[in-house]
Amino acid sequence: MAAAETLRRTQSARTTRFELSEGAFAYLLNLPAILTVLLLVAYPIVDAFWLSLHRYNLRRPETYVFVGLQNYVDVITSDQFLPSLSVTLLFTFWSTFGVLVLALGMALVANERIPQRPLLRALILLPWAMSGVVTALMWKWIFNPNAGALNGLLYSFGLISNYRSWLMSPDTSYLAIITANVWNTLPPSALVLLAGLQAIPSELYDAAKVDRASLWARFRHVTLPWLSQPILIVLIIQALGGIRIFDIIYLLTGGGPGYQTTTLGFAAYITSFVSTDIGHGNAWAYTVAILTLVIAIFYMKLLYGRGDVRS
Amino acid sequence: MAAATSVRRRRLATTLRYGVPWRAVMIHGASLVFILWLVLPFGWVVLTSLMTEAESLSVPPHWIPDYITFDNYLAFLNPAMLGTQRLVGGAAAQGAARAMLNSAIVAVSVAMLNMVIGSLVGYAFARLNFRGSSTLLLVYLATRMVPALAIMVSLYLIFQTLGLLDTLLALILSYLTFTVPYSVWIMASYFRTIPRDLEDAARVDRCNWINMMVRVFLPVASPGLIACAMFAFMSSWGEFLYALLFTSSLNSKTMPIIIAGFVTDVNTSPVLMNAGGVLAVVPPLALALIFQRLIVSGITAGAVKG
Numbered sequence: 243m244a245a246a247e248t249l250r251r252t253q254s255a256r257t258t259r260f261e262l263s264e265g266a267f268a269y270l271l272n273l274p275a276i277l278t279v280l281l282l283v284a285y286p287i288v289d290a291f292w293l294s295l296h297r298y299n300l301r302r303p304e305t306y307v308f309v310g311l312q313n314y315v316d317v318i319t320s321d322q323f324l325p326s327l328s329v330t331l332l333f334t335f336w337s338t339f340g341v342l343v344l345a346l347g348m349a350l351v352a353n354e355r356i357p358q359r360p361l362l363r364a365l366i367l368l369p370w371a372m373s374g375v376v377t378a379l380m381w382k383w384i385f386n387p388n389a390g391a392l393n394g395l396l397y398s399f400g401l402i403s404n405y406r407s408w409l410m411s412p413d414t415s416y417l418a419i420i421t422a423n424v425w426n427t428l429p430p431s432a433l434v435l436l437a438g439l440q441a442i443p444s445e446l447y448d449a450a451k452v453d454r455a456s457l458w459a460r461f462r463h464v465t466l467p468w469l470s471q472p473i474l475i476v477l478i479i480q481a482l483g484g485i486r487i488f489d490i491i492y493l494l495t496g497g498g499p500g501y502q503t504t505t506l507g508f509a510a511y512i513t514s515f516v517s518t519d520i521g522h523g524n525a526w527a528y529t530v531a532i533l534t535l536v537i538a539i540f541y542m543k544l545l546y547g548r549g550d551v552r553s
Numbered sequence: 554m555a556a557a558t559s560v561r562r563r564r565l566a567t568t569l570r571y572g573v574p575w576r577a578v579m580i581h582g583a584s585l586v587f588i589l590w591l592v593l594p595f596g597w598v599v600l601t602s603l604m605t606e607a608e609s610l611s612v613p614p615h616w617i618p619d620y621i622t623f624d625n626y627l628a629f630l631n632p633a634m635l636g637t638q639r640l641v642g643g644a645a646a647q648g649a650a651r652a653m654l655n656s657a658i659v660a661v662s663v664a665m666l667n668m669v670i671g672s673l674v675g676y677a678f679a680r681l682n683f684r685g686s687s688t689l690l691l692v693y694l695a696t697r698m699v700p701a702l703a704i705m706v707s708l709y710l711i712f713q714t715l716g717l718l719d720t721l722l723a724l725i726l727s728y729l730t731f732t733v734p735y736s737v738w739i740m741a742s743y744f745r746t747i748p749r750d751l752e753d754a755a756r757v758d759r760c761n762w763i764n765m766m767v768r769v770f771l772p773v774a775s776p777g778l779i780a781c782a783m784f785a786f787m788s789s790w791g792e793f794l795y796a797l798l799f800t801s802s803l804n805s806k807t808m809p810i811i812i813a814g815f816v817t818d819v820n821t822s823p824v825l826m827n828a829g830g831v832l833a834v835v836p837p838l839a840l841a842l843i844f845q846r847l848i849v850s851g852i853t854a855g856a857v858k859g
Contacts (some may be wrong), residue, residue, distance in 0.1 A: 268683035271673040275733055276689075278670065279696050282730045286707035287699060293706065344590075351584045358584050364845060365591040370852075371841040372595070372834055373791020375809040379816050379830045380598050383823060391597050394614040405612075425594065430852050437853040457576065486700040489793040489809075493816045507702045514706050515798065524706055531703040538698040542691070 287531070294524035301518050313525035322501060322509060327529075330505040333420060334484030340424040341431050341480050342473065348428070349435035350465075363436075370429035378493035381422040385409050385494075412502045415495050419503055422490050427483055431476040438472030439465070471544075478541045485533050506530050595834075602626070602827040609823045625828035646825050648803050649811050649832070656807040657836075659721055660789040663728045667736040667785040668778050670729075672771060675740025679747070690741070697734035701794050704730070709798055719801045727795040732785040739784065742854055743777030780851040783844055787837050808833045 262270065269276075297309050317323055352362050369377070384391045387407035396402045408414045442465065450460045488507050491497060497504035497512070504512075506529050514523025597616075601609050602625055604618040632647040677683070678690060708727055709718075717723040751773060755765040771778060793809045800806045812833055815826035841848055 264681050265683040268677040268681040268686070271677040271681075272689065274670045275674045275693070275737055278729050278733045279692065282708070282726060283696050283699055283704060286704035286711065289707040289710075290703055344587075347583060348587050351580055351587060354580050354584075356580060356584060358588065362584055362588060363849075364842065365588060367841045367845060367848065368591055368595060368838070370848075371787070371838040373793070373809060373837075375791060375793050375812045375816075376830045376833050379812055379826060380594050382816050383598060383601065383827060384594060386823075388612060389610050389614050389823065391614055394612075398613060425590075433849055433852045482698060486702055488702065492793075492797075493813055496817075507700070510702050511705075511794075520706055520710075527700075527703045527706065530700050534698060534700050534703075538695065541698070542694060545694070 290524045290527060293520055294528055296521050298520040299518055300520060309521070313521045314528075316522060317525045317529065322504070325501055326504050326506050326509050329416075329501075329503060330485060330487075330507070330530075330533075333416075333423070333487065333503075333505060334481055336420045337423045337427070337484045337487075338477055338480035340420060341428055342476055344424065345428055345431035345435050345476060346469075346473075348432045349439055352432070352436055353439045366429050366432050368429075369426050372426065374426060374489035375493065377422055377426040378490050381418065381425070382409070382494055385418055409495055410499055412499055415499060415503055419487075419490055419494055422494060423484070423487060426490070427480065430479060434472050434475055434479075435469065438469045442468045474544060478537060478544070481537050482534060482541070485537070486530055506533075598827045598830055602824060602831050604824055606822060606824050609827075625824045626832070628825060629828065629832060646829065648806065649808070649829060651803045652806050652808045652811045653832070655721060655803075655805060656790055656809075659724045659728065659807060660786045662721075662725050663732055663789040664782040664786040666725070666729060667732050668782050670733055671736030671740040671781045672744075672766070672774070672778065674737045675744040675774075675777070676766070676770070678737075678741035679744035680749075680752070690737075693734045693737045697731070697738070699730075701731065705794060705798055708795070712799055718799055719805050721805050723799045724789075724792075724796060724805060724807065727799065728785075728789045728792060732788060735784060735788075736781045739781050739851060739854065740774075740777055743780070744774060747773055776847055779844060780847045783840060783848060784851060786840065790837050791833075 294313055295308060295310060296306060297313075298306050348362070348366065352359060352366065372380075385408040387393065387405060387410070390408075392408065393402070393405040397405065406414070408418050446464045446468075447460060450464055455463070486507055487505060488511065491503055491505055491508050492511070495503040497508045506526060510523055510526035510530065513519050513526050517523075600616065600618060603621045603623070604615070605620065605622055605624075608615055608618060608620070628646055629649045674693075678686060708730075712718050712723045712727075717726075747770070751769050752765060755769045791809055792807075793813065796807045796810050797813070800810060812826075812829055815821045815829055
């Protein structure tokens with residue numbers, strides 16, 4: 243009797259509460275997020291493509307005319323395209339490489355039972371808490387040609403004979419932006435690898451020790467195989483971030499000297515907002531979007547494979 | 554004879570191998586290098602911000618200030634103190650207080666909107682069966698990867714049409730584009746870890762859904778909510794590209810724009826610049842240290858920053 247009463251109550255509660263079907267209720271809950279995505283992301287990305295098919299300059303709006311893929315042809319055949327593409331890809335490659343090596347080392351050390359472990363783990367978050375802008379400020383001051391720390395340090399160790407302007411010379415400006423980016427984007431990668439290390443069962447290391455496997459053999463045959471997925475995730479995150487780099491370039495080198503550090507994204511910004519050439523600017527921006535898309539597809543396949551995407 | 558040498562050699566190798574704890578030396582050496590790599594660059598910014606202008610410009614650089622001064626920080630509070638520094642970086646310093654306030658308003662608004670939007674969506678994915686749910690989750694994931702560079706022009710034109718340029722609302726709306734997809738992800742995965750018994754108990758008591766969420770579900774899910782708010786706050790606080798494009802006066806300029814003003818100004822005052830950098834880092838750094846554990850688990854779960 244009491245059970246029946248409870249059941250009836252539960253049912254009536256459910257009907258009064260959910261007059262909507264479960265599916266409709268779910269979409270109602272999703273509505274604010276869907277609106278955000280549709281109005282602020284989906285519409286703009288379609289609109290950007292549409293604009294990239296037009297001749298459109300903000301200073302001469304009357305010349306607005308449909309030109310098909312002409313803007314893309316102009317961008318790809320311009321003198322600036324191949325250098326920008328190679329700057330973008332090389333920047334992404336070396337940043338990713340630098341982060342992977344440093345993050346792996348840091349994760350291995352932070353996984354050891356040493357007294358400074360809590361300190362190291364807390365400090366890993368420092369670059370994460372710093373925005374790209376403050377990171378750029380910091381490195382601009384370090385690379386300062388007169389009073390900068392790098393010149394002072396290298397000079398006092400006798401490694402350079404005279405002060406250099408790191409951000410102004412073609413060979414070092416490139417290294418400078420990579421260093422700043424590696425410093426800034428290290429934390430997520432280090433933490434992902436650390437979590438990967440912590441997931442390795444310790445029995446495997448015990449077994450390897452019984453077999454008298456060397457330190458290197460243990461790393462090569464136990465650690466690395468278990469880390470393959472976290473490493474792949476690190477590579478993808480870094481690649482996605484590297485391709486769209488903007489603030490560090492804008493603030494440290496302004497794309498210079500010359501076009502030495504002009505990435506595709508920086509060219510898109512300059513074309514759209516300095517030359518006010520919206521048509522070509524969006525074509526530049528779409529080259530970034532296409533590179534991103536290729537990597538994103540890899541990423542989603544990976545996450546699907548791990549079962550992270552499920553309903 | 555040959556045998557004796559080889560024995561001696563082996564003995565030597567054994568002493569070397571076990572006499573010196575190479576592994577420990579390596580680990581401690583590496584940890585020291587990493588700690589210095591993390592601390593020194595920012596440490597130097599902090600040290601410079603405590604110097605007088607003249608000392609900061611000395612060649613070779615002074616590492617430790619001879620005389621510690623807080624004037625560079627006080628100048629941000631009271632621009633009248635700037636004195637001769639008024640010309641070098643003084644204008645940027647004068648706007649900094651307003652820009653801090655703008656940054657705080659934007660970042661807190663974005664964080665609160667994300668908590669609301671994220672918990673609604675998170676609940677739907679964690680508890681309800683509906684058609685197209687996996688497609689929808691995929692759409693959110695894909696949204697997270699859209700580069701800001703690809704939509705910046707269109708957003709600019711939209712805000713121009715709506716008359717929202719140079720308002721905080723434009724920044725708040727544009728920051729939803731990269732925070733909401735991330736919050737959805739964090740919330741959906743966090744809400745799945747909460748046992749269903751809680752809500753079942755609440756249902757018997759005929760609470761309505763919103764009551765149940767506010768009284769029962771969200772308090773239990775608060776670590777997820779805090780992580781979501783934290784990520785939204787951090788990425789909004791430091792955002793640069795949209796702020797550069799959509800703001801033009803102190804009505805809406807945020808702290809990153811002020812900092813950028815110092816960095817790109819050729820005649821900038823290094824001490825004011827570095828003090829500004831430290832001020833801009835304090836709020837997110839404090840949050841990161843307070844919520845260290847939550848952030849670490851959030852980063853590894855989401856595996857992407859903003």
